[in-house]
Amino acid sequence: MKRVTLTLPLISLAACAAGEVEVPIAVRIANATPAVSVTARGETTPVGTTNADAADDPAIWRNAADPAASLIVGTDKKAGVYVYGLDGRVRDFLDAGRVNNVDLKDGVTINGGTGILVVASDRNDIARAKLALFQLDPVTAKLKALGIVDGGSGEAYGVCMGSDTAGLYAFIVLKDGTINQVALDASGTTPTGRIVRTMKLDTQSEGCAVDDRTGTLYVAEEDVGLWRFDARASGSTTPTKIAAADGKNIVADAEGVAIAPIGEKDGYVIVSSQGDNAYTLYRISDDSYVGRFRIVDGAIGGTEETDGIEVMLGDFGPQYPGGLFIAQDGQNGAAAQNFKLVAWADIVKALGLPQ
Structure with a gap:
């Protein structure tokens, strides 16, 4: 969700009554907890939809045999799905x-074989959420549409995938804060889905990520903060708040969510603090x-107003030591929006994280 920043020196009471008045970005940054700086090492070609809030969310497939041949999937929320090389x-x-x-998730049974399943939140019908399923061919880098699965009543917004011994799930976050857990089966000719559980946050939510190691679902409620749920279909539907969008550590909107796993149960959950262009x-x-x-800004431009983010640790070739972090860029100069690529090693160094 993009916010319009007003920088007028005087706002009338009538204007305030008419709607929300945004604090200028310079003030939001000044009031927020300090952030270290990193620069991107790469960026994607801009999406095809120009002059609009269009690029939104990335996903990463890592090629273990040839890390430099890994792929990025990203959405143009006005048009469709892109596949990019590194x-x-x-x-x-x-x-x-x-x-x-x-x-996306690798190693999924798809139509009798094993492959990479890509799932997108489909909002073509704003009254009825859908999940659009695709198969990504790692050799040709092509997407194949598999079908559409019902995601419940309401407007589709966020999506993330998880799995456990009971099966494969997509968590679809509806715009009103409803979260439906959908059991997926892509093994047949046509994929199927069944809503097995519903959770709820009070207001508009979008970004989410699942940590399969701990069975935890993380969801960002835009004006409230970051929450976690039990990701098991049999688990509690009561959320636990991790952090508030307090204008300090998270400046609303709280947007994209990503997980950098380390060891068996540790690592980092990362949230886009969209209101002050930080993570x-x-x-x-x-x-x-x-x-x-x-x-x-560096050799490649920086990011502003980031919606979706993703991170994956591991070898991605010499350009991205330690792993790859991707962020949507909401203000890509004069060009259409795109995605910026950052080496995880650069983030680790800037923050002084344990190596």
Whole structure:
């Protein structure tokens, strides 16, 4: 969700009564907890929809055999789904209409074989949420549409995937804060889905991520903060608040969510602090605040007003040591919006995290 910043020196009482008045970005940054700076090492080709809030959410597939040949999937929420190489060039585009967020999982049974399942939140019908399912071919970098699965009543917004011994799930976050857990089965000719559980946050929510190691679902409620749920279909539907959007560590909107796993149960959950163009880390083991960073201008431009983020640790070739962090850029100069690529090693160094 993008906010309009007003920088007028005087706002009348009538104007205040008419609607929300945004605090200027310079003030929000000054009031927020300090953030260290990193620079991007790469960026994707801008999405095809120009002059609009269009690029939204990325997902990463890591090629274990040839890490430099890994792929990025990203949404143009006005048009469809892109596949990019690590060089940022477009490898494929599939016209899927208004798909908002995206996630993927490797090693899924798809139509009798094993492959990479891509799931996007489909908001082509704002009254009835859908999940759009695709298969990503790692050799050709092409997407194949598999089908549409029902996601419940309401407007689709966020999506993330998780799995456990009971099966594969997509968590679809509806715009009103409803979260439906959908059991997926793509093993047949046509994929199927069944809502097995519903959770609820009070207000508009979007970003989410699942930590399969701990069975935890993380969800960002935009004006409230970051929450976690039990991700098991049999688990409690009561959320636990990790952090508030207090204008300090998280400046509303709280947007994209990503997980950087370390060891069996630790690592970091990262949330996009969209209101001051920063990213905030919390330790998974105890929910404690770790630090904040911004992607600033360098050889490649920085990021502003970030919606979706993703991170994956591991070898991505010499350009991205330690792992890859991707952030949507809401203000890409004169060009259409795109995604910026940052080496995880640069974030670790800037924040002084344990190596």
